[in-house]
Amino acid sequence: MSVRFGVNYTPAQGWFFHWLDFDLDAVRRDLDSIAGLGLDHIRVFPLWPVFQPNRTLVRAKAIDDLLAVVDAAGERGLDVAVDGLQGHLSSFDFRPSWTVSWHRRNLFTDPDVVAGEAFYLRTLATALAGRPNFLGMTLGNEVNQFSDKPHPDPDPLSVAEAGDWLTRLLAACEQGAPGKFHTHCAYDAVWLQDGHPFTPAHAARIGAATNVHSWVFNGTAQRYGGDSAATAHYAEYQVELAAAWGEPGHPVWLQEVGAPAPHIPAERAGEFAAQTVANALTCPDLWGITWWCSHDVSRELADFPELEYGLGLFTNDNQRKPAGQAVAEAIAAAKPVAASRKTALVLDVGEEHTAPGRATCGPGGEFFEAWLELAVRGARPAVVLASRARDTQHLTTRGISEVVHVPDGWSSKHA
Known part of the structure; x- marks a missing residue:
C-alpha cells in the first residue's frame, strides 16, 4: 500500500468563513499551490451552521459550492475527504442555532438532534457520491471535545452512547455514499484522558480507518523540548498506539499533524516536518x-x-x-513503508472498551516514556495490547518477534 500525502485545506481568503462569500477563483488559486507540492488529496471543512441552519434544511447553494471545490480539486489531480459536523475548528465552536441557547440539546443523545445530524451527513454524502475524486466523509472535526472537560459547556454521554452515536452517523454516510472511505476523528483525549467517553476502541474499531491528530503542543514539546526525540517521534508514536487497538492491517490515517509555534520555532518548522514525515513512514499500517x-x-x-x-x-x-x-521534498523522497516492527511494548490500560488507565500513554506517562526510551535506542517499537501479548497468531501477523513490558523498557537510570 502506497502512502497518501495531503493537506487540510484552509482557504487563504477568509479562512473557513469563505463559505459565506464563496469565490471559486480564489479556491482555484489555492488548489494550484497545493497541487504544486506533489500532494494527492485535501480534506475540506463545510461549516455546519452555514450548511444546515435549520434541523430540516440543508442549503442547496452550500452543497453546490462544496461540489465546486471538489470538482476544482479533481481538475488538479486531488482527491477530497469531506468533514461533516464543523463543529470545532482552531478553538472556535460552530454549532447551529437549533442546538444552543433556547434550543440547547445534547449533540450526542437528543433523538431529534441526532436525526438531524444523520440527515445532514446523508445529504452531503449523497451529493458527493458520484464524484470520482470523493474519498469519503469524516463525521466531523474533533467532535469528541464537545463531550467532556475541558470544554466549558460539555454534552455528556456514556461510553456506550458514544459508540452508538458513531455507528449511527457512519451508517448515514454509508447510506448516502456506499463503499466510500467513511471515518470519524477525535482530538487526543480519546487516547490519553482517563474517563473520556470516546475511547481508543471506538477510534480503532468503528469506521474505515483509525484517524490520528498529532499535536505536540499537548505537553510533549513543553515537557521534552521542541527539538527533542519525543517531539520528532510523537506522530509515529500515535500511529503505533492507534495500530495496537485495531486489527492487523487496519489503516491508520495521520489526519492532522503540524508545526505549532512557538513550540516548534518557525526556523525549525521545515526540519520538524521532514523528521515527522520520515518517522511516520516507518509505520506499517499508515x-x-x-x-x-x-x-x-x-x-x-x-x-x-x-x-x-x-x-x-x-x-x-x-x-x-x-x-x-x-513537505514537498519529503514526498519526493518518500521510501517504502517498513514491513514490520519486530519489538513491541505491551500496553495495559485496564478493561479495553473503556480504557480507564489510558493517561499512561500521554507525555510524562510511564508507557509513553518507556516507548520513547526504546525509540531512542533505535528499536522502532510497535505497541501491543496486553490482551494480545501472548496471541502468537496476532504477533506473527504483525511481524512482532519480541514483546517487552514497561519495566523492561527502562534504562538503568529508571530501574
Whole structure:
C-alpha cells in the first residue's frame, strides 16, 4: 500500500468563513499551490451552521459550492475527504442555532438532534457520491471535545452512547455514499484522558480507518523540548498506539499533524516536518499523512490562539513556506513503508472498551516514556495490547518477534 500525502485545506481568503462569500477563483488559486507540492488529496471543512441552519434544511447553494471545490480539486489531480459536523475548528465552536441557547440539546443523545445530524451527513454524502475524486466523509472535526472537560459547556454521554452515536452517523454516510472511505476523528483525549467517553476502541474499531491528530503542543514539546526525540517521534508514536487497538492491517490515517509555534520555532518548522514525515513512514499500517494546514490564518481575523496563525504550508498570498518546501521534498523522497516492527511494548490500560488507565500513554506517562526510551535506542517499537501479548497468531501477523513490558523498557537510570 502506497502512502497518501495531503493537506487540510484552509482557504487563504477568509479562512473557513469563505463559505459565506464563496469565490471559486480564489479556491482555484489555492488548489494550484497545493497541487504544486506533489500532494494527492485535501480534506475540506463545510461549516455546519452555514450548511444546515435549520434541523430540516440543508442549503442547496452550500452543497453546490462544496461540489465546486471538489470538482476544482479533481481538475488538479486531488482527491477530497469531506468533514461533516464543523463543529470545532482552531478553538472556535460552530454549532447551529437549533442546538444552543433556547434550543440547547445534547449533540450526542437528543433523538431529534441526532436525526438531524444523520440527515445532514446523508445529504452531503449523497451529493458527493458520484464524484470520482470523493474519498469519503469524516463525521466531523474533533467532535469528541464537545463531550467532556475541558470544554466549558460539555454534552455528556456514556461510553456506550458514544459508540452508538458513531455507528449511527457512519451508517448515514454509508447510506448516502456506499463503499466510500467513511471515518470519524477525535482530538487526543480519546487516547490519553482517563474517563473520556470516546475511547481508543471506538477510534480503532468503528469506521474505515483509525484517524490520528498529532499535536505536540499537548505537553510533549513543553515537557521534552521542541527539538527533542519525543517531539520528532510523537506522530509515529500515535500511529503505533492507534495500530495496537485495531486489527492487523487496519489503516491508520495521520489526519492532522503540524508545526505549532512557538513550540516548534518557525526556523525549525521545515526540519520538524521532514523528521515527522520520515518517522511516520516507518509505520506499517499508515494510510496517509494530511498536514495541518494549507494556508496561514490571516492576521486580519481576530481572537485565534497565536499558534493558529502560522501553521500553513503557504502564506495568505500563496507563497510557499519552509515547512511547505520540506513537505514537498519529503514526498519526493518518500521510501517504502517498513514491513514490520519486530519489538513491541505491551500496553495495559485496564478493561479495553473503556480504557480507564489510558493517561499512561500521554507525555510524562510511564508507557509513553518507556516507548520513547526504546525509540531512542533505535528499536522502532510497535505497541501491543496486553490482551494480545501472548496471541502468537496476532504477533506473527504483525511481524512482532519480541514483546517487552514497561519495566523492561527502562534504562538503568529508571530501574
